[in-house]
Amino acid sequence: xxxxxxxxxxxxxxxxxxxxxxxxxxxxxxxxxxxxxxxxxxxxxxxxxxxxxxxxxxxxxxxxxxxxxxxxxxxxxxxxxxxxxxxxxxxxxxxxxxxxxxxxxxxxxxxxxxxxxxxxxxxxxxxxxxxxxxxxxxxxxxxxxxxxxxxxxxxxxxxxxxxxxxxxxxxxxxxxxxxxxxxxxxxxxxxxxxxxxxxxxxxxxxxxxxxxxxxxxxxxxxxxxxxxxxxxxxxxxxxxxxxxxxxxxxxxxxxxxxxxxxxxxxxxxxxxxxxxxxxxxxxxxxxxxxxxxxxxxxxxxxxxxxxxxxxxxxxxxxxxxxxxxxxxxxxxxxxxxxxxxxxxxxxxxxxxxxxxxxxxxxxxxxxxxxxxxxxxxxxxxxxxxxxxxxxxxxxx
Amino acid sequence: xxxxxxxxxxxxxxxxxxxxxxxxxxxxxxxxxxxxxxxxxxxxxxxxxxxxxxxxxxxxxxxxxxxxxxxxxxxxxxxxxxxxxxxxxxxxxxxxxxxxxxxxxxxxxxxxxxxxxxxxxxxxxxxxxxxxxxxxxxxxxxxxxxxxxxxxxxxxxxxxxxxxxxxxxxxxxxxxxxxxxxxxxxxxxxxxxxxxxxxxxxxxxxxxxxxxxxxxxxxxxxxxxxxxxxxxxxxxxxxxxxxxxxxxxxxxxxxxxxxxxxxxxxxxxxxxxxxxxxxxxxxxxxxxxxxxxxxxxxxxxxxxxxxxxxxxxxxxxxxxxxxxxxxxxxxxxxxxxxxxxxxxxxxxxxxxxxxxxxxxxxxxxxxxxxxxxxxxxxxxxxxxxxxxxxxxxxxx
Numbered sequence: 001x002x003x004x005x006x007x008x009x010x011x012x013x014x015x016x017x018x019x020x021x022x023x024x025x026x027x028x029x030x031x032x033x034x035x036x037x038x039x040x041x042x043x044x045x046x047x048x049x050x051x052x053x054x055x056x057x058x059x060x061x062x063x064x065x066x067x068x069x070x071x072x073x074x075x076x077x078x079x080x081x082x083x084x085x086x087x088x089x090x091x092x093x094x095x096x097x098x099x100x101x102x103x104x105x106x107x108x109x110x111x112x113x114x115x116x117x118x119x120x121x122x123x124x125x126x127x128x129x130x131x132x133x134x135x136x137x138x139x140x141x142x143x144x145x146x147x148x149x150x151x152x153x154x155x156x157x158x159x160x161x162x163x164x165x166x167x168x169x170x171x172x173x174x175x176x177x178x179x180x181x182x183x184x185x186x187x188x189x190x191x192x193x194x195x196x197x198x199x200x201x202x203x204x205x206x207x208x209x210x211x212x213x214x215x216x217x218x219x220x221x222x223x224x225x226x227x228x229x230x231x232x233x234x235x236x237x238x239x240x241x242x243x244x245x246x247x248x249x250x251x252x253x254x255x256x257x258x259x260x261x262x263x264x265x266x267x268x269x270x271x272x273x274x275x276x277x278x279x280x281x282x283x284x285x286x287x288x289x290x291x292x293x294x295x296x297x298x299x300x301x302x303x304x305x306x307x308x309x310x311x312x313x314x315x316x317x318x319x320x321x322x323x324x325x326x327x328x329x330x331x332x333x334x335x336x337x338x339x340x341x342x343x344x345x346x347x348x349x350x351x352x353x354x355x356x357x358x359x360x361x362x363x364x365x366x367x368x369x370x371x372x373x374x375x376x377x378x379x380x381x382x383x384x385x386x387x388x389x390x391x392x393x394x395x396x
Numbered sequence: 397x398x399x400x401x402x403x404x405x406x407x408x409x410x411x412x413x414x415x416x417x418x419x420x421x422x423x424x425x426x427x428x429x430x431x432x433x434x435x436x437x438x439x440x441x442x443x444x445x446x447x448x449x450x451x452x453x454x455x456x457x458x459x460x461x462x463x464x465x466x467x468x469x470x471x472x473x474x475x476x477x478x479x480x481x482x483x484x485x486x487x488x489x490x491x492x493x494x495x496x497x498x499x500x501x502x503x504x505x506x507x508x509x510x511x512x513x514x515x516x517x518x519x520x521x522x523x524x525x526x527x528x529x530x531x532x533x534x535x536x537x538x539x540x541x542x543x544x545x546x547x548x549x550x551x552x553x554x555x556x557x558x559x560x561x562x563x564x565x566x567x568x569x570x571x572x573x574x575x576x577x578x579x580x581x582x583x584x585x586x587x588x589x590x591x592x593x594x595x596x597x598x599x600x601x602x603x604x605x606x607x608x609x610x611x612x613x614x615x616x617x618x619x620x621x622x623x624x625x626x627x628x629x630x631x632x633x634x635x636x637x638x639x640x641x642x643x644x645x646x647x648x649x650x651x652x653x654x655x656x657x658x659x660x661x662x663x664x665x666x667x668x669x670x671x672x673x674x675x676x677x678x679x680x681x682x683x684x685x686x687x688x689x690x691x692x693x694x695x696x697x698x699x700x701x702x703x704x705x706x707x708x709x710x711x712x713x714x715x716x717x718x719x720x721x722x723x724x725x726x727x728x729x730x731x732x733x734x735x736x737x738x739x740x741x742x743x744x745x746x747x748x749x750x751x752x753x754x755x756x757x758x759x760x761x762x763x764x765x766x767x768x769x770x771x772x773x774x775x776x777x778x779x780x781x782x783x784x785x786x787x788x789x790x791x792x
Contacts, residue, residue: 001593001649002559003505004504004505006504006508007658007659010662035458037455040453042449042453045449046446049445049670050442053438053445057436058434059433060640061433061438061639061640062431062433063634098665100663100665101664104662104664109399109403110400112402115400126662129661133504133659133662163398242457243665243669244455244459244460244670244673245668245670253397255397256399263403265525267500268493268496269496269639270642271493272493272640272642272668272671273639273642274441274445274638274640274641274671274674275668275670275671
């Protein structure tokens with residue numbers, strides 16, 4: 001059978017092979033990229049799904065508008081208003097089947113084969129593959145603990161004239177980094193100056209541990225003239241409520257939103273109306289603030305436990321910035337004391353010791369830093385985190 | 397903003413404009429392509445969703461395998477076995493976000509720009525647009541009341557060497573036609589002789605009114621050596637249970653299924669696990685046979701009412717084959733008695749008279765027959781059907 005040429009641009013994920021090993025009994029996994037299912041508000045979701053079937057059973061189970069279920073669009077607009085995004089009409093967003101579909105629709109709508117797209121190095125693995133399937137040539141912009149280096153970003157924009165720039169500005173995956181406020185303004189100014197579309201992917205921004213992070217690019221765009229017309233914002237309930245609902249959203253300028261809606265019509269017609277009506281009822285019931293408080297507190301404790309354990313057990317063999325939110329510690333092997341410097345080799349030895357993580361290599365679209373590791377603290381309790389880090393120290 | 401080149405291959409649907417007029421008060425609509433929400437087994441779905449959250453709340457709300465929720469894959473395999481598909485392992489199918497996504501994944505996996513795909517003339521509108529977005533050049537194969545003309549199909553296969561052939565063999569949309577048994581065998585033989593992939597889209601096959609239709613191409617493939625390796629089968633719960641769940645499936649040869657799974661990973665990660673777990677519980681509870689009996693009986697009565705009314709009120713001004721299943725009457729204006737012969741002009745006049753339908757023109761990817769109409773009897777009760785047809789007669 002002859003497959004489409006576009007499949008030659010991607011390969012089966014290297015970390016898939018690693019994930020097959022996770023079934024080993026007793027393994028402690030820092031490898032996931034998902035929230036802890038023990039924290040799901042099952043009763044809240046149960047009540048919301050029941051209410052959806054009671055209030056509007058026809059609508060909840062019938063075909064729906066490709067743009068999304070209107071009561072959910074209204075609830076999402078209100079949710080965003082609570083995060084400093086003013087003047088957002090429900091019609092300025094569409095509901096997507098998880099924010100992964102928002103990425104897919106951006107690829108389908110914007111990328112012709114050979115187009116350049118700038119992403120952070122490192123960035124979300126499924127973004128790399130998703131855009132490559134549409135023929136994108138990815139360009140890697142360097143980041144540090146304050147997010148993307150905006151001077152380097154501007155040079156890359158000028159050099160490559162990308163179709164768009166894709167960033168995870170807040171608690172990035174895998175970097176955990178948060179773009180500093182002044183850099184956020186700079187990114188918006190760059191968008192306007194070079195008339196380039198910027199995509200803000202924000203699945204983690206609600207998961208902060210202490211102070212709230214700086215306002216989103218979307219919230220800030222109100223203060224940078226002309227930037228809103230060039231900004232796309234992707235959000236999701238996956239990390240804060242439930243990935244299994246597959247409810248995400250995309251906020252974009254009208255013309256782009258219309259094209260993305262047309263593409264969505266031929267991708268999956270619309271997102272599950274049952275899931276959408278459930279999410280709408282959940283938000284309407286006002287349960288989200290308490291849910292956020294609970295998950296933030298748990299993840300904050302686990303992030304602290306992991307940071308403390310890494311500092312104690314691995315010492316100067318690793319460098320990392322203590323995360324202020326999100327799900328991940330992004331660490332770098334320093335080689336101090338003659339210890340390992342290759343995350344891929346360490347991953348294999350770690351599994352032998354009963355602990356798993358994802359090496360950083362595949363998160364780079366170019367020039368990978370093989371000394372990096374992504375460690376998720378989200379799904380393991382603090383005692384197990386300490387035990388897992390102790391095993392990691394033995395592997396090292 | 398510059399969009400991807402692929403968007404130049406599609407246009408916003410002509411019938412979208414028509415649909416905007418459907419909000420007119422008192423209109424009787426034969427224009428839909430959806431099941432009647434009054435027939436949804438709301439209590440059964442409610443019970444299934446509750447059971448899903450009780451039995452496995454973590455799994456129902458967490459990320460899941462891209463291939464699908466295993467208990468649902470097992471239930472679908474059992475459902476297909478009940479329809480004469482023997483020896484189908486759950487691993488030979490993936491769950492898709494409605495069968496629309498199966499079409500999208502086939503496009504992504506198989507179509508390079510410029511590839512030919514043979515479809516029926518007429519065929520499902522969203523298929524035409526979906527494949528064109530991947531750059532397909534569509535070739536139209538003629539059909540009659542017995543489905544696709546297999547002699548013409550063979551000539552087109554030889555001439556165009558298509559990437560695949562897409563058929564809706566049972567109660568086609570919009571044609572309502574069902575491929576005769578001997579033609580089904582012929583299609584499978586053509587697949588083997590010319591080594592061409594055949595896609596069987598089967599959302600309506602369960603909605604028969606009297607005798608069951610001939611076995612699916614998938615069921616028959618067991619008796620045509622070598623055909624199973626070239627056959628893709630798309631199914632869905634949308635027309636028989638609920639479109640809002642967005643649960644469909646694709647059965648395909650292993651290599652194609654693996655590639656489609658990879659593409660799905662970057663399209664929406666997986667189909668809503670909440671919807672999948674609900675569907676699995678519904679099928680497991682054994683409610684589907686009674687649900688099918690009920691919807692078949694209602695649609696059978698409505699199809700009869702529409703056929704009788706068309707014969708009585710429009711007489712020889714229309715030709716059509718009385719449907720034996722599905723949701724649609726496909727009719728052709730004959731011009732007898734100097735009556736209208738253009739479905740598009742009639743559609744506008746019909747709305748003025750308070751009845752809506754979809755003209756047949758957009759369902760053809762080439763050489764449209766403008767005299768055709770698609771009339772859905774699914775969502776209107778028999779009295780209203782008679783009134784709607786009387787209005788149509790006035791418009792004519």
